[in-house]
Amino acid sequence: MLRHLIALIAGSFFGAGLFVSGMTDTTKVQGWLDVFGNWDPTLAFVMGGAMIPMALAWLVRARRQTSLIGTPLPPKPSTKIDKNLIIGSVMFGMGWGLVGLCPGPSIASLTYGGAGLYAFLAAMITGMVVAPFVRSRLDRLVPAE
Amino acid sequence: MPIDWIWGLIGGLLIGTGGAIYLLGNGKIMGASGIIGGLVDGSGRDTALERILFLLGVAVLPVILMPFYRSVDTHLTDNYYALIAAGLLVGVGTRIANGCTSGHGVCGMSRLSIRGIVATCCYILAGGIGVIIFRHILGVI
Numbered sequence: 572m573l574r575h576l577i578a579l580i581a582g583s584f585f586g587a588g589l590f591v592s593g594m595t596d597t598t599k600v601q602g603w604l605d606v607f608g609n610w611d612p613t614l615a616f617v618m619g620g621a622m623i624p625m626a627l628a629w630l631v632r633a634r635r636q637t638s639l640i641g642t643p644l645p646p647k648p649s650t651k652i653d654k655n656l657i658i659g660s661v662m663f664g665m666g667w668g669l670v671g672l673c674p675g676p677s678i679a680s681l682t683y684g685g686a687g688l689y690a691f692l693a694a695m696i697t698g699m700v701v702a703p704f705v706r707s708r709l710d711r712l713v714p715a716e
Numbered sequence: 717m718p719i720d721w722i723w724g725l726i727g728g729l730l731i732g733t734g735g736a737i738y739l740l741g742n743g744k745i746m747g748a749s750g751i752i753g754g755l756v757d758g759s760g761r762d763t764a765l766e767r768i769l770f771l772l773g774v775a776v777l778p779v780i781l782m783p784f785y786r787s788v789d790t791h792l793t794d795n796y797y798a799l800i801a802a803g804l805l806v807g808v809g810t811r812i813a814n815g816c817t818s819g820h821g822v823c824g825m826s827r828l829s830i831r832g833i834v835a836t837c838c839y840i841l842a843g844g845i846g847v848i849i850f851r852h853i854l855g856v857i
Contacts, residue, residue: 577741578766582773584734585746585818590778592727593720598791604843607852613724618821620728621735625826628736638743645745648829659813660820660835664842666805669798669850669857671791673817674748674810680790681775683782687792691803698807699749699756705808 574640586679592617595680597671604668654713655706735823742766747819748774749810757811793857798850809839 593599594617602611632644667673672691680688735746751767754760760767782788793799810816813835815824820839824832850857 574742574766575769577737578770579773581734581738581741581746582770583777584730584737584773585748585770586774586777587781588727588730588732588734589774590727590781591730592724594724594727595778595788595790597793599720601847601851601857604840604847605851606844607848611720613720616721616724617728617731618825620725621732621822622728622826624729624732624736625739625822628732628739629827631740635740638739639741640743642743644743645739648824648827648831650830652831652834655812656814656831656835657838659809659811660838661842662805662809663813663816664809664839664844665846666802666809667817667839668843668846669805670793670802672802673806674752675774675816675818677806678748678752678771678774679778682779683788684790684792687794687796687799688790690796690799691792691806694800694803695807696752696756696803698804698809699753699811700807702753702808702811703757706812709812 574642577640585675588617588621589676589679592620595676595684600671600673600676601668604671655709658709731818731822732826735818735826738770739823745819745823747815747823749806749816750814750819753811795856798857813839 589595593613599611599613602609603614635644638644670691674695677684677688677692677695738744738746751770755764755767813820815832815835817839820832820835825836847857
């Protein structure tokens with residue numbers, strides 16, 4: 572029960588933040604990526620702002636054994652830089668630049684994104700379903716050392 | 717405009733607070749692509765309700781805040797080829813890379829995770845190059 576309430580509250584903060592920061596406006600996202608056009612620095616402020624409470628939370632995490640609901644906290648991050656991380660991130664970035672949407676804002680604008688958003692979401696979900704096949708294809712193409 | 721930057725900062729603080737609540741409350745990293753992906757591919761079946769409620773919060777809060785705004789527009793392109801290509805790239809890419817702007821960007825970089833930093837550099841660079849190609853060279857967006 573508490574777990575579900577926490578998820579709803581966390582999601583609400585996330586959704587409110589994406590909305591008031593203007594991150595569901597694709598021109599602001601593409602404006603930030605467009606360094607040779609009319610550059611819009613808003614996204615840097617959003618990222619910077621988000622880092623502050625999150626960095627504090629990681630400091631608190633270091634002093635704790637479990638989460639509030641008693642589940643284990645995330646372990647130390649992996650340091651493995653593999654081809655999946657690079658190739659996946661480059662693919663994601665291309666899609667992000669192309670229309671100015673990433674997964675969070677695509678959900679935040681669910682009620683006002685119109686038909687185009689549904690097309691994007693359908694394609695994104697399809698992409699997520701086929702991702703394991705693409706990954707195994709990639710593993711065969713470029714075997715890990 | 718500076719007022720947009722201030723709202724960006726306020727929004728960012730809210731996003732980070734959401735991530736902090738999710739981390740310290742449930743012990744999870746707040747990554748949108750992971751939360752959606754686990755529902756889509758069935759890998760998060762055990763935590764389906766937690767994921768759905770998180771996404772419900774994300775989708776509903778803008779509706780509650782909307783009356784306070786004169787106009788809200790996503791300015792999303794109506795080029796369906798671009799939308800579908802972008803959706804596929806975002807869906808496949810974030811799952812292969814195991815994270816997106818929230819997981820690798822906000823949560824990863826704030827703990828100085830090398831994977832988070834490398835991923836963020838890659839998608840920002842690719843996004844920037846994408847905008848140059850699609851907007852300034854091909855003129856499709």
